[in-house]
Amino acid sequence: MKHSIEQKCIEKGVKLTEQRKIIAKVMSESEDHPDVDELYKRVSKLDSKISIATVYRTVKLFEESGILTKHEFKGGKARYEELNESHHDHLIDIKSGEIIEFVDEEIEKLQEKVAEKYGYKLVDHKLELYGVKKNS
Amino acid sequence: MKHSIEQKCIEKGVKLTEQRKIIAKVMSESEDHPDVDELYKRVSKLDSKISIATVYRTVKLFEESGILTKHEFKGGKARYEELNESHHDHLIDIKSGEIIEFVDEEIEKLQEKVAEKYGYKLVDHKLELYGVKKNS
DNA sequence: GTAGATGCAAAGTATTTGCGACAAG
DNA sequence: CTTGTCGCAAATACTTTGCATCTAC
Numbered sequence: 026m027k028h029s030i031e032q033k034c035i036e037k038g039v040k041l042t043e044q045r046k047i048i049a050k051v052m053s054e055s056e057d058h059p060d061v062d063e064l065y066k067r068v069s070k071l072d073s074k075i076s077i078a079t080v081y082r083t084v085k086l087f088e089e090s091g092i093l094t095k096h097e098f099k100g101g102k103a104r105y106e107e108l109n110e111s112h113h114d115h116l117i118d119i120k121s122g123e124i125i126e127f128v129d130e131e132i133e134k135l136q137e138k139v140a141e142k143y144g145y146k147l148v149d150h151k152l153e154l155y156g157v158k159k160n161s
Numbered sequence: 162m163k164h165s166i167e168q169k170c171i172e173k174g175v176k177l178t179e180q181r182k183i184i185a186k187v188m189s190e191s192e193d194h195p196d197v198d199e200l201y202k203r204v205s206k207l208d209s210k211i212s213i214a215t216v217y218r219t220v221k222l223f224e225e226s227g228i229l230t231k232h233e234f235k236g237g238k239a240r241y242e243e244l245n246e247s248h249h250d251h252l253i254d255i256k257s258g259e260i261i262e263f264v265d266e267e268i269e270k271l272q273e274k275v276a277e278k279y280g281y282k283l284v285d286h287k288l289e290l291y292g293v294k295k296n297s
Numbered sequence: 298g299t300a301g302a303t304g305c306a307a308a309g310t311a312t313t314t315g316c317g318a319c320a321a322g
Numbered sequence: 323c324t325t326g327t328c329g330c331a332a333a334t335a336c337t338t339t340g341c342a343t344c345t346a347c
Contacts, residue, residue, distance in 0.1 A: 040346065042302060061336080076304045081337060097233055099287075102336070116279055129275055135268050136290055143252055143261055145292030151235075152288050154272055156281030176321065178327065197311080212329045217312060238311070 028053035030107060033092045047071050048083045052093060052107055058115075058124055060102040098153060114152040121158075164189035166243060169228045183207050184219045188229060188243055194260055196238040234260075234289060250288040257294075 030049035034041050041049075051067045052059075059067065065080045084105050087093040094108040098117060114132075116125040132152065140147040166185035170177050177185075187203045188195075195203065201216045220241050223229040230244040234253060248269075252261040268288065276283040 040301075042346070044303070074304080078305075078338080079303060082302080085338095097235070099233070116276060116281060118281070119284060125279055127275055127279070129271060132268055132271050132275075135265060135271070136288075139263055139265055139268075140252060140290050140292045143263070143292075144295050145252060145254070145290075146295050147290055147292045148255060149291040150289060151291075152272075153286060154276050154281075154283055155285040155287075156276045156279075156283045159280050159282050176326070178321070180328070210329080214313080214330080215328060218327080221313095 029109070030087070030092055034090075037090050037092070039086065039090050039092075044072070044075050044079050045083055047075065048080060049087075052087075052105065055106070058096060058104040058106045060104045062102070064105065099155070114154070116154040116156060119155050119157060165245070166223070166228055170226075173226050173228070175222065175226050175228075180208070180211050180215050181219055183211065184216060185223075188223075188241065191242070194232060194240040194242045196240045198238065200241065235291070250290070252290040252292060255291050255293060 028050055030053045031041065031046060033039075034045065034049060039045070047068055048064070051064060051071070055064075055067070061077070061080055061084060064084070065075075065077050068075050068080060084093055084095070088095050088105070091108060093105045096104045096106070096115070098104060098115070111128070112133075113126040113128045116127055118124070136150055136152075137147050164186055166189045167177065167182060169175075170181065170185060175181070183204055184200070187200060187207070191200075191203070197213070197216055197220060200220070201211075201213050204211050204216060220229055220231070224231050224241070227244060229241045232240045232242070232251070234240060234251070247264070249262040249264045250268075252263055253259070254261075272286055272288075273283050
């Protein structure tokens with residue numbers, strides 16, 4: 026069975042080149058939120074000839090096609106993850122850099138309500154929590 | 162009476178140079194969230210010899226001193242605003258770029274709760290809503 | 298066959314830094 | 323005085339782009 030991103034490319038009519046297939050595969054198999062450099066490293070192991078320009082072009086294309094989503098957490102580089110049905114936000118451990126994904130329906134609803142209150146329709150949002158582990 | 166940022170520099174023991182006073186003044190009087198370029202333009206009107214490097218160095222220093230806060234909204238450049246008692250989040254009009262500040266105590270509390278749930282102490286957070294005006 | 302994709306290197310942005318001159322406390 | 327700051331230009335980090343070549347459909 027094809028991995029999920031390649032599948033989505035077909036559905037969305039995104040042309041599949043060798044390079045895109047590799048990038049799609051790597052992102053599909055990634056459990057984390059790699060930045061372009063990291064993605065480039067992983068991709069290079071499968072095909073050392075892929076250029077970083079192609080990686081940049083591809084993540085941008087995938088993002089515009091609604092296949093990947095881009096995060097700009099604190100500290101510079103953009104990071105990507107596969108976009109799927111289940112929306113979630115992020116809790117970031119500022120010591121270790123570990124990222125925990127979470128969903129909170131109540132917060133989601135309240136956000137809609139805030140937008141509503143000011144006469145806006147919510148089209149997107151960003152919620153990031155930065156924390157330190159409690160000495161448990 | 163001195164404007165608020167200059168006051169804070171004194172309280173926090175931040176050395177006040179001519180350039181810093183000007184940057185402090187401009188930020189104190191800004192009602193919006195200027196990026197460094199914009200800030201540099203405003204500052205240059207009061208003293209055309211200030212360099213952009215100084216503006217970068219100063220906003221960084223002010224941020225580290227807890228005087229300014231930095232936002233990285235979608236689309237690149239970092240933007241700054243004065244940090245004061247009243248915390249707030251931002252609702253951004255994706256058409257006009259207008260930024261509305263809001264506070265929602267309930268969301269704040271829920272965020273704490275989420276962090277708690279995963280065993281974390283919340284030290285910072287970022288909540289940005291992106292919306293379009295409803296045809297009112 | 299043709300429109301679009303790739304690799305490369307060069308160009309863009311945004312931001313930081315080394316260094317000698319200078320100013321604040 | 324002495325330490326830290328400034329202006330300048332060069333350096334860095336991340337991302338985009340022009341162009342000739344190549345490839346998916």
